[in-house]
Amino acid sequence: MRCVTPSKPGPIERGGVARSFDAHARSYDKLVGSNPGYHEHLRLSAKRMGLPDRGAGLRLLDVGCGTGASTAALLDAAPEAQIIAVDASTEMIGQAQRKTWPRGVRFVHGNAENLAMSGIVGPFDGILAAYLLRNLVHKDAALRQFHRLLRPGAPIAIHEYSVRDSLRSRIVWTAVCWGVIIPMGRLRAGSGDLYRYLWRSALRFDGVTALTERLAAAGFEDLRVQTVPGWQQHIVHTFLGRRPADPTPAIDPEANTPAEGINMTKGPPPEPGPA
């Protein structure tokens, strides 16, 4: 079986991905709810971020939060954290806001490619981007922006489809999309457009190696990739990294201080002369 990677942009790419989610917002939860493992895998990625102390005192960002499935996963990993969840689709975020959330969770309508425009500023103690990066136009710039928004040493988790490096993954992906996801989208939402786009965009998106390199180029370190169980094994992955911790200062302020210290009240000690 040969997997075809289409080269021309479809109507969804031209019209803006987030706007296309508007039309599917009401059926989205039902559709992903019938995908075995969807919520469990999001929880796994959030847990893999290794957030300490149930998130107490942490400020986290869920970028591309949709109807809040990834926000709930982040909350599961860090129930005491403050979470800002942002999405560019008013309908998707509207669905998220209809749910019950603790006081520390705030939803913001905004574009992930320019978060400052929506008043979102760092530093954050962790960022989760679930099924978002593939949809962005300027992926490298977005990753550099996430890097800037993180506190030094803080983690990022990119939860994404990545099938390009494996023929087997592309075959399974294509079979599941055309056998289940696209027909189900047609049935539940009245149109398979978004789900055909999903199939196509994952085939076109970075393989595991390319995405890891992209993260490294954006400045992330400590990069690790883990997949998930179920039919999504080697199809859905958690790409983990962190912003490097601040470097230790190159100049040791103690290095030129004599053991007896410097008496600052009497001026500098006399220059050593000939004995």
Ligand SMILES: C[S@@+](CC[C@H](N)C(=O)[O-])C[C@H]1O[C@@H](n2cnc3c(N)ncnc32)[C@H](O)[C@@H]1O
């Ligand atoms: C597949 S959904 C994933 C939602 C959620 N993270 C989850 O795991 O269920 C992708 C979301 O990304 C949002 N999105 C796409 N492009 C965006 C952009 N440029 N800025 C913000 N959100 C965007 C869409 O509106 C959609 O809600």
